[in-house]
Amino acid sequence: MxxxxxxxxxxxxxxxxxxxxxxxxxxxxxxxxxxxxxxxxxxxxxxxxxxxxxxxNPNGKRLRKGRAETIGLVIPSPPGRFADSFFLELLAGLGEGLSDAGLDLLVATCPPGSEELACYRRLVEGRRVEGLVVARTRRQDERITYLLEQNIPFVSHGRCDLITTPYPYLDVDGQQGFYIATQHLLHLGHRDIAFIGAPHELNFAAHRLAGYRQAMSEARIPIRPEWLLEGDLSEKSGYQLSQVLLEPPEFPSAILCANDLMALGVLRALRERGLKGGQEVSVIGYDDIPQAQYTDPPLSTVHQPFRDTGKRLVEMLLARLGGVAVSRLQEVWVPELVLRGSDGPPQT
Amino acid sequence: MxxxxxxxxxxxxxxxxxxxxxxxxxxxxxxxxxxxxxxxxxxxxxxxxxxxxxxxNPNGKRLRKGRAETIGLVIPSPPGRFADSFFLELLAGLGEGLSDAGLDLLVATCPPGSEELACYRRLVEGRRVEGLVVARTRRQDERITYLLEQNIPFVSHGRCDLITTPYPYLDVDGQQGFYIATQHLLHLGHRDIAFIGAPHELNFAAHRLAGYRQAMSEARIPIRPEWLLEGDLSEKSGYQLSQVLLEPPEFPSAILCANDLMALGVLRALRERGLKGGQEVSVIGYDDIPQAQYTDPPLSTVHQPFRDTGKRLVEMLLARLGGVAVSRLQEVWVPELVLRGSDGPPQT
DNA sequence: GCACACGATGTAAACGTTTTCCATAAACTA
DNA sequence: TAGTTTATGGAAAACGTTTACATCGTGTGC
Structure with a gap:
């Protein structure tokens, strides 16, 4: 005892x-x-x-100053294995700036769902943190509305299109990213481009889809509804959905995937069917995860600078804590298309 | 302002x-x-x-009680991308138990190397944490010696063979894991088994190697030094090292990799050379990362229950904080060999 | 030479808890 | 009935800081 x-x-x-x-x-x-x-x-x-x-003694100081000197990050941890390197990269980026600023980083993990908000409540109402970073935003995100309502400083990685009240965010323009990617495929001569999207409640899902739609529409190519799918971001999901896509006698000459993990699944499905990725079927992912360089063929994808993002989020949060106006803390970065081996002209 | x-x-x-x-x-x-x-x-x-x-108010309470009510975890973040899902899984496991116990989790990231210890100092001497979890131990780990010297409660994920002072640890028996794996290959008829190890300063590197050695020695098969390699745990490293292995006219019929990422690299190298993993060359990894199920062929590997490990580590740390003796807080778990498609009898 | 500002330091009051003492009252014991 | 325990709750002292305010020389302007 x-x-x-x-x-x-x-x-x-x-x-x-x-x-x-x-x-x-x-x-x-x-x-x-x-x-x-x-x-x-x-x-x-x-x-x-x-x-x-x-x-x-930090506790003496914190008590006296009335500040937690700590910022919070809650990571969703779905049951079963999850290897979302995104959060780890973000963490690395955040950590870098925070310790310099004398702030601690409090990490909570919680299963996604109803408990999530309770987790935020604990951090905020329990005065354990004086600011937060929220990541992987949903279109209508209860976390954001809650934090706005509590008037506690935070920055968001990603926007919430359905929330009109201004809040600080840093987003990477998924629409632009996939607009460019789709245009690239179109220039290569593709017309039959399928799309495997992300869960529709996620904000970036809408953006990436919009980029694809925009490019297709500008090229006056109608989108076939059966080629517009929604996955759950896992490798498995990409694999399974591409089974559907590749089944009919005529299948797409290119597949756009809302993240790399699903693209990996697609590549695997192609390989199993003896189809060469980048030749018979082009595949483009999103995120540029580490494995993307090492797939067969190496994955063409849209690069997201997660770590830089994390660093910038800290700067923004610090600024916010310092009283900088929200309107000056809204940034959208333009991603970069990195071409490796999984794209090429369609075979005629 | x-x-x-x-x-x-x-x-x-x-x-x-x-x-x-x-x-x-x-x-x-x-x-x-x-x-x-x-x-x-x-x-x-x-x-x-x-x-x-x-x-x-947690700070009032902490000040009065003289406790930080926080435990720390420092995650090494090498420059460039690191996708070590291990830490994320561990985090998920830790988080689960901690919030129940009313403890916060403070995460610091730092580049590996000399700054690492400084990071621990900041947490410990700055009284920011009242206990720590240290992961990925090295054979002679300055972190452990430091924490022992400071007499601050901690638990270690993995042992340090060169430290004789007792300390609390939870380890998964890498020797046993690879002993079983090697035996499995031997039973299948393999004799030419190569080994791609982990950086030798890591404690588990020695264990896994020992398991391989033990099985080979018991089978009275000499180990060819040119088939005993050391990688850096990355996919790339596995790929590159297997180039060397596969070059000579006679190459191994099986390759054991100290982690899955390197095994992935080996599989890629095999594929590029038109060799079928599990047929021409058997490959066995270690960790059972999520992607292992989805490689081509699916990777046979040694399963590590990272999340359960994290949960148990919290229990142990709590016990330690409660004054339980170190000798009662030393556990070694036996891992499980999970066979998928990347192993098979050697081709004659 | 005097009022006054100013620079450097000390005094003491917070910050929000927990916990050690006491005080009181009620309930037993003999 | 006196004495002793027991339950209950209040007063006040910490815990280690920061900071508003007071103090005290010292030099400046006139």
Missing amino acids: SGIKPSSLAVDIRRVAAEAEVSIATVSRVLNNPDRVSPQTRERVLETATRLGYRP | SGIKPSSLAVDIRRVAAEAEVSIATVSRVLNNPDRVSPQTRERVLETATRLGYRP
């Missing part, structure tokens, strides 16, 4: 003050407002502080 | 006390030692607390 006793008592501000023969106020000032104390005492305090290895 | 003002003032313990017409001490007792207060006042306090939506 007693637990573990710390090896040595931690040194607190009093100790430093006593040792440096100043008041604790001065010690605090040296650390927080260095210019408000004379150079000689500042030096002396600084010296004793480092000598004693003084580290301000 | 002013930042954002909270929409409403948070309700504190005083407010609840006033409203319920008791002292703040009683309110605190109701929440922490419910049986030390009479049923009727307890009910009254509870009612007003929920009515007002009272949530104890």
Whole structure:
């Protein structure tokens, strides 16, 4: 019951003050407002502080300042295995900027669904975080509305098209990304382009679909409804849906997938049928996950700079915490089409 | 500079006390030692607390209790892309148990190398966490020695063979895993089994290699040094190393890979050379990552229950925090060989 | 030489809890 | 009935900071 006793008592501000023969106020000032104390005492305090290895107790500080000094990220963790490298990359990007700013990163995981909002509530209403990053937005996202309602600083990775109240976001333009990708296929001569989309509640699903639609419509090519599918972003789902696509006597000459994982599934299905990806059927994914370079053929895809995104999200959140207006914290980045081996002209 | 003002003032313990017409001490007792207060006042306090939506300020509590109520995990984030789903799975497992225990999870990311220890120092000496989980241990792991020296509770995912001081760990027996896997190949009739290992500083690298060695030695088959390679766990590395393996006129009939990612690379190399994995060359990986089910052929591998591992790690850390002896917190799990399509009898 | 500002530091009051003491009252024991 | 335990709840002291305010020289302008 007693637990573990710390090896040595931690040194607190009093100790430093006593040792440096100043008041604790001065010690605090040296650390927080260095210019408000004379150079000689500042030096002396600084010296004793480092000598004693003084580290301000974060809880004392947080209590006094009324700040959590922590930002939160909740990661959905579906049952079963999930390898969404997206979140890991985002995490790496976030971590980089945060520790510099002296903020901690609190990560919560929760099964997607009804418990998700409860998880946000715990962080926000329990005052455990002073800001949040929300990722993988849905078209109508209860998390965003909740956070807006609570008036707590946050930044969103991705927009929510159905929410009109302004909020800070950083999005990568999925419509533009797939507009370019589709145009590329069209220029190669494709006309029979199928589309495997993402779950329609996800905001980016609509965007990527819109890009495809826009390019097709501009080229005056009608979209065949049976070639417009919706997957669940998993490799398996891409595999299964392409079975359907490849079944009829006439099948598409190109398949656009809303993410790379599904594209991987499509490539596997092609391989099984003895079809060469990039020759008999072109495939283009979205995200540029690490494996995309190593598929057979290497996957052409739309690159998302997840890590840079994470870094920028931190900057934006910091700005928001500093009081920068929401209107100045809305960014949309243009993604880049990276061509590898899985696309080519249609075979005649 | 002013930042954002909270929409409403948070309700504190005083407010609840006033409203319920008791002292703040009683309110605190109701929440922490419910049986030390009479049923009727307890009910009254509870009612007003929920009515007002009272949530104890974690920083007040932490300061008073001298506990961080937070455990830490530092994730190495090498520059460039890293898709180590391992950490994400672990995270999911950890998260599950932690929030139940009322503990927060602080995640830090840092580039591997010299900065890593500094990151641990920040968490420990800055009293930001009251316990840690360390993962992916090295044979001689400075993190472990540091934490032992600081006498701060932690649990390790994986052992450090070169550290003799006892410490709490949960490991999956890599030696046993690859012993079984190698035996399986031997029973199938293979004699020419190559091994692509992990970086030798990693602790599990030694174990997995030992399992392979043990089985080979028991079968009295000498190991050809040119078939004993070391990769860096990436898909690319597996691909490149298998180029070397497959080059000579006589090449191995089976390749054992210290992780699945490298096995994926081997499968790709095989495919490029028109060799069928599981027929011309058997391949067995380690980890059982999600993609393993979807490779061509599906990858036979040694399953690691990452999520369960994470859950158990939390239990162990909680026990450690509660004062359970280290000797009772050392577990080694036996992994399971899962056979899919990438292994088969050697071709004669 | 005097009022006054100013720079440097100390004093003390928060921040929101938990917990150790007490005080009271009620309920047993002898 | 006196004395002793027991249940209940209040008062107040922490926990380690930051910061508003007070203090005290010291130099400046006139």
